[in-house]
Amino acid sequence: xxPINNETINTILDLADGDSDILLDLLKSFLNDTKELLDxxxxxxxxxNWEKLEFNVHTLKGLSATIGAVPLxxxxxxxxxxxxxxxxxxxxxxxxxxxxxxxxxxxYIKSNYQVEDEx
Numbered sequence: 001x002x003p004i005n006n007e008t009i010n011t012i013l014d015l016a017d018g019d020s021d022i023l024l025d026l027l028k029s030f031l032n033d034t035k036e037l038l039d040x041x042x043x044x045x046x047x048x049n050w051e052k053l054e055f056n057v058h059t060l061k062g063l064s065a066t067i068g069a070v071p072l073x074x075x076x077x078x079x080x081x082x083x084x085x086x087x088x089x090x091x092x093x094x095x096x097x098x099x100x101x102x103x104x105x106x107x108y109i110k111s112n113y114q115v116e117d118e119x
Contacts, residue, residue: 001070003105004108009023012026012068027113030066031109034106037059041056041098057080057083057098058076060072060076061077064076069105071105075097079095082094
């Protein structure tokens with residue numbers, strides 16, 4: 001399974017009247033914004049800040065949905081639900097999976113769209 005849904009990419013291109021620069025800008029923005037979120041997620045876990053963790057995961061979930069990163073979205077969704085239920089151990093067990101899915105999305109964007117983040 002691709003880490004990004006091709007139908008979502010096609011929809012974005014349709015909405016942009018085929019302007020691939022808009023898609024590339026969106027993907028670049030995703031890379032920049034999510035890098036900060038991932039740092040926040042790691043920091044929240046280390047510092048046991050569950051409220052901040054939930055905020056960052058929820059935000060990452062939304063950004064993932066926007067670009068069609070379905071596998072990453074699904075992990076974020078489950079992690080977010082576990083945090084809301086107070087199932088901290090279960091949620092923490094998903095953080096590694098979240099990181100793996102995130103890296104897959106980043107690698108896919110960089111290799112298929114030649115987009116880099118600004119760092």
